[in-house]
Amino acid sequence: MSVVKHSIAKRSFDAVVVGAGGAGMRAAIQLAEAGLKVAVLSKVFPTRSHTVAAQGGIGAALGNMEEDNWHWHMFDTVKGSDYLGDQDAIEFMCRMAPQAVYELEHFGMPFDRNADGTLYQRPFGGHLSQFGQGKPVRRSCAAADRTGHAMLHTLYQRNVRQGTHFFVEWLALDLIRDQHGDVLGVVALEMETGEAMIFQAKATVLATGGAGRIFESSTNAFINTGDGLGMVARAGIPLEDMEFWQFHPTGVAGAGVLITEGVRGEGGYLVNANGERFMERYAPNAKDLASRDVVSRSMDQEIKEGRGCGPHKDHVLLKLEHLGPELINSKLPSIREIAIKFANVDPIKEPIPVVPTCHYMMGGIPANYYGQVVAQKDGNANAPVPGLYAAGECACVSVHGANRLGTNSLVDLLVFGRAAGEHVVETIKREPRAHKELPANAADRALSRLARLEGGSGGEQVAQVASDMRKTIQKHCGVFRTGTLLAEGVSKIREINARAQRTTIADKSKVFNTARIEALELENLAIVAEATVVSAEARKESRGAQAREDFKDRDDTNWLKHTLWYMQGSRLDYKEVNLKPLSVESFKPKARSY
Amino acid sequence: MKFRVYRYNPEKDAKPYMQDYDVPVADTDRMLLDAIVKLKALDDTLSFRRSCREGVCGSDAMNINGKNGLACITNLRELKEPVVLRPLPGLPVIRDLIVDMTQFFKQYHSIKPYVVDDRPLPEKERKQSPTERAELEGLYECILCACCTTSCPSFWWNPDKFVGPAGLLQAYRFIADSRDQVTAERLDNLEDPYRLFRCHTIMNCVDVCPKGLNPSLAISKIKELMVKRTV
Numbered sequence: 001m002s003v004v005k006h007s008i009a010k011r012s013f014d015a016v017v018v019g020a021g022g023a024g025m026r027a028a029i030q031l032a033e034a035g036l037k038v039a040v041l042s043k044v045f046p047t048r049s050h051t052v053a054a055q056g057g058i059g060a061a062l063g064n065m066e067e068d069n070w071h072w073h074m075f076d077t078v079k080g081s082d083y084l085g086d087q088d089a090i091e092f093m094c095r096m097a098p099q100a101v102y103e104l105e106h107f108g109m110p111f112d113r114n115a116d117g118t119l120y121q122r123p124f125g126g127h128l129s130q131f132g133q134g135k136p137v138r139r140s141c142a143a144a145d146r147t148g149h150a151m152l153h154t155l156y157q158r159n160v161r162q163g164t165h166f167f168v169e170w171l172a173l174d175l176i177r178d179q180h181g182d183v184l185g186v187v188a189l190e191m192e193t194g195e196a197m198i199f200q201a202k203a204t205v206l207a208t209g210g211a212g213r214i215f216e217s218s219t220n221a222f223i224n225t226g227d228g229l230g231m232v233a234r235a236g237i238p239l240e241d242m243e244f245w246q247f248h249p250t251g252v253a254g255a256g257v258l259i260t261e262g263v264r265g266e267g268g269y270l271v272n273a274n275g276e277r278f279m280e281r282y283a284p285n286a287k288d289l290a291s292r293d294v295v296s297r298s299m300d301q302e303i304k305e306g307r308g309c310g311p312h313k314d315h316v317l318l319k320l321e322h323l324g325p326e327l328i329n330s331k332l333p334s335i336r337e338i339a340i341k342f343a344n345v346d347p348i349k350e351p352i353p354v355v356p357t358c359h360y361m362m363g364g365i366p367a368n369y370y371g372q373v374v375a376q377k378d379g380n381a382n383a384p385v386p387g388l389y390a391a392g393e394c395a396c397v398s399v400h401g402a403n404r405l406g407t408n409s410l411v412d413l414l415v416f417g418r419a420a421g422e423h424v425v426e427t428i429k430r431e432p433r434a435h436k437e438l439p440a441n442a443a444d445r446a447l448s449r450l451a452r453l454e455g456g457s458g459g460e461q462v463a464q465v466a467s468d469m470r471k472t473i474q475k476h477c478g479v480f481r482t483g484t485l486l487a488e489g490v491s492k493i494r495e496i497n498a499r500a501q502r503t504t505i506a507d508k509s510k511v512f513n514t515a516r517i518e519a520l521e522l523e524n525l526a527i528v529a530e531a532t533v534v535s536a537e538a539r540k541e542s543r544g545a546q547a548r549e550d551f552k553d554r555d556d557t558n559w560l561k562h563t564l565w566y567m568q569g570s571r572l573d574y575k576e577v578n579l580k581p582l583s584v585e586s587f588k589p590k591a592r593s594y
Numbered sequence: 595m596k597f598r599v600y601r602y603n604p605e606k607d608a609k610p611y612m613q614d615y616d617v618p619v620a621d622t623d624r625m626l627l628d629a630i631v632k633l634k635a636l637d638d639t640l641s642f643r644r645s646c647r648e649g650v651c652g653s654d655a656m657n658i659n660g661k662n663g664l665a666c667i668t669n670l671r672e673l674k675e676p677v678v679l680r681p682l683p684g685l686p687v688i689r690d691l692i693v694d695m696t697q698f699f700k701q702y703h704s705i706k707p708y709v710v711d712d713r714p715l716p717e718k719e720r721k722q723s724p725t726e727r728a729e730l731e732g733l734y735e736c737i738l739c740a741c742c743t744t745s746c747p748s749f750w751w752n753p754d755k756f757v758g759p760a761g762l763l764q765a766y767r768f769i770a771d772s773r774d775q776v777t778a779e780r781l782d783n784l785e786d787p788y789r790l791f792r793c794h795t796i797m798n799c800v801d802v803c804p805k806g807l808n809p810s811l812a813i814s815k816i817k818e819l820m821v822k823r824t825v
């Protein structure tokens with residue numbers, strides 16, 4: 001690494017939270033409430049984080065509509081994860097979920113209500129009663145189809161009340177780690193001035209969200225570039241289960257914009273070119289409310305077998321006309337807006353053309369249910385990395401395993417954002433201490449990344465490399481995967497990742513240089529892309545969201561384990577799945593049908 | 595397609611200027627934002643904000659052919675050429691299409707944008723009837739894009755004193771919430787010749803809101819409440 005001689009400003013905090021989406025802001029509430037000195041960094045104004053786009057709801061077994069309990073929620077989550085989820089963390093999340101939702105109500109969330117004034121709940125895919133044996137259960141708490149928007153604004157508002165210190169439009173570049181491996185903060189760039197600064201912290205909480213922008217067709221925002229994952233990977237910490245990406249069944253064909261599963265929860269269903277409600281064949285019990293991986297594969301199967309709709313037979317249709325204008329306008333108003341704007345159809349009159357679209361990253365930064373980032377050390381596969389936490393979509397706790405259930409991300413943000421905040425508070429109160437000394441080279445990695453872009457010319461354009469990456473991932477690592485496609489994908493993505501670390505930009509200015517930001521983001525995206533295809537190629541089975549045509553079955557004997565990908569040498573390792581819950585009996589892997 | 599774009603980089607430019615572009619757009623580029631993203635691939639020195647590309651995050655508000663709107667949900671085919679793009683009016687420009695939103699958020703924060711209810715809280719949810727909840731419709735959906743506030747002449751003249759339509763819409767959102775216990779304080783906070791009463795019902799705000807919200811109506815409801823409590 002080139003040594004950059006540069007004076008760089010520094011500020012010190014008890015805790016630094018990177019990310020002001022649902023997870024980061026929930027953590028911040030906990031930290032600010034405890035009176036710690038906290039900085040929350042976000043590359044966009046907090047309410048512009050992608051949590052804002054979540055539509056359908058927050059899963060919690062409140063039992064407001066009919067009998068329900070956290071143990072059923074836990075079973076559904078374990079089964080949904082195709083048994084790759086860690087059962088200690090899943091138990092923790094499902095038990096804490098009701099409290100997390102009530103707290104959000106107390107913060108002022110404008111939830112939809114029942115006639116008796118309690119929170120309204122709607123059905124969602126994979127959420128059933130009686131340990132999967134009973135009927136679909138209404139478990140998703142919602143604010144129309146704008147749940148994420150309402151939740152993100154509510155969390156921001158609560159932070160305003162508490163006087164949380166936000167650093168808005170700051171891009172975190174890299175972690176600071178000392179020779180013992182302790183994390184001592186981050187280096188970040190202020191977009192408006194173009195200046196970098198050290199944020200020294202006793203605890204660093206990563207809450208940087210997903211990286212769905214590695215795919216060409218995605219429900220994710222432009223800013224979902226996996227920055228936290230890149231930072232962690234560069235610092236020598238592995239990424240877990242990166243082969244598992246959720247394809248949401250209902251992205252608007254051609255546009256990628258999401259149509260919530262809540263549409264099917266409210267009674268919408270999918271049909272093929274013959275007008276057949278095909279999910280009845282693939283999932284006789286849950287039908288259109290089977291888990292997402294199952295529905296997406298069924299749709300792809302229909303399309304592959306020539307029963308797709310439209311002139312190119314490349315999508316299926318989501319019907320909701322029969323729900324009537326009143327329900328559509330009251331419970332699904334934004335869906336109607338999206339369909340009109342992005343698909344040119346009014347769903348009150350016509351069905352919406354949809355295709356499976358990349359939506360959610362199940363993998364991420366390895367963490368335990370306290371939010372601590374964990375890595376291998378001295379024979380312990382799950383040794384906490386001192387000073388480092390991760391929560392939300394960027395983390396892999398792992399509650400979602402190989403496939404996430406709808407509504408389980410928003411609840412994950414609330415539960416683990418809070419847990420991470422809580423753990424930081426307890427640790428700092430238990431062991432009050434001064435800041436550790438920063439290593440002399442604390443900012444080197446970050447500054448050399450900036451220096452590369454400041455100088456340099458004649459390299460490749462960011463937009464070109466990014467487009468090649470997205471096309472390659474889409475083609476080689478989509479809904480159905482084969483050994484040959486994946487192997488080709490690995491070599492192509494390795495090359496693209498190398499190119500991503502060598503781009504040049506024309507804009508060399510400092511003030512709000514978004515070309516520079518996009519170049520830095522692409523470095524992270526390409527790392528995520530490489531982790532994804534390398535992990536997918538190695539896993540010789542089908543499980544949850546990973547469907548391999550050459551290994552069609554789940555193989556618990558050889559593959560009931562988490563993947564760990566290290567950037568250094570693009571090396572793989574594995575660790576055990578925790579099948580042992582905290583207080584109840586383990587759910588043993590069983591064949592999965594809906 | 596032809597574009598004419600406001601350019602200003604404080605490090606290089608003594609003053610702002612308009613730059614013309616011809617951007618090849620494909621059939622699949624439906625929205626204005628698609629074209630601007632293409633434009634940036636041609637000229638990476640153009641700076642603008644964007645994120646969700648579906649009209650929910652409020653990042654890409656700009657002045658499009660003279661009217662404020664969100665680029666990501668503005669249909670490209672309906673725009674007259676050359677498409678003239680400028681930063682939102684009435685706020686300081688940082689660079690190109692990026693404005694400094696500090697004043698806008700200051701006004702938002704000034705209305706205490708959070709439910710205040712310091713009574714002991716129940717273990718579960720507080721009850722709220724569907725009718726009470728319905729009072730929040732058309733209010734809580736605001737995405738803080740600032741299209742309305744930056745189209746309001748009253749805000750242009752008094753950005754530090756007049757709360758502006760977005761802030762006032764939110765002020766009413768908390769007044770209207772059956773759980774909030776401090777309506778009187780909220781009204782006191784606005785009882786001022788400028789904070790609320792600079793609104794002269796010019797209605798630009800209603801005209802531009804990309805979410806179809808009606809700040810003007812919310813403002814008149816606040817005014818009604820003020821009148822009511824004086825009689």
Ligand SMILES: Cc1cc2nc3c(=O)[nH]c(=O)nc-3n(C[C@H](O)[C@H](O)[C@H](O)COP(=O)(O)OP(=O)(O)OC[C@H]3O[C@@H](n4cnc5c(N)ncnc54)[C@H](O)[C@@H]3O)c2cc1C
Nearest residue numbers: 019020021022023043051056057172209392393407409410
């Ligand atoms: C369209 C859509 C609908 C969805 N609907 C649902 C639903 O109904 N129910 C459900 O449970 N889940 C849903 N999900 C999933 C869920 O919304 C996301 O997984 C979740 O919101 C992610 O939250 P987060 O807090 O982890 O990250 P985000 O909300 O993405 O926030 C990330 C934050 O990190 C910041 N950041 C990132 N990188 C940096 C950096 N380098 N420096 C500084 N800051 C940085 C960003 O500015 C942002 O503040 C949906 C997802 C999508 C895309």
Ligand code: SF4
Nearest residue numbers: 746793794796797799
């Ligand atoms: S109605 Fe009031 S707030 Fe709206 S634009 Fe006019 S003066 Fe401004």
Ligand code: SF4
Nearest residue numbers: 736737739740742803
């Ligand atoms: S009221 Fe409408 S225009 Fe104004 S900030 Fe909110 S969403 Fe934007």
Ligand code: FES
Nearest residue numbers: 645646647652666
């Ligand atoms: S990019 Fe989010 S509103 Fe347009």
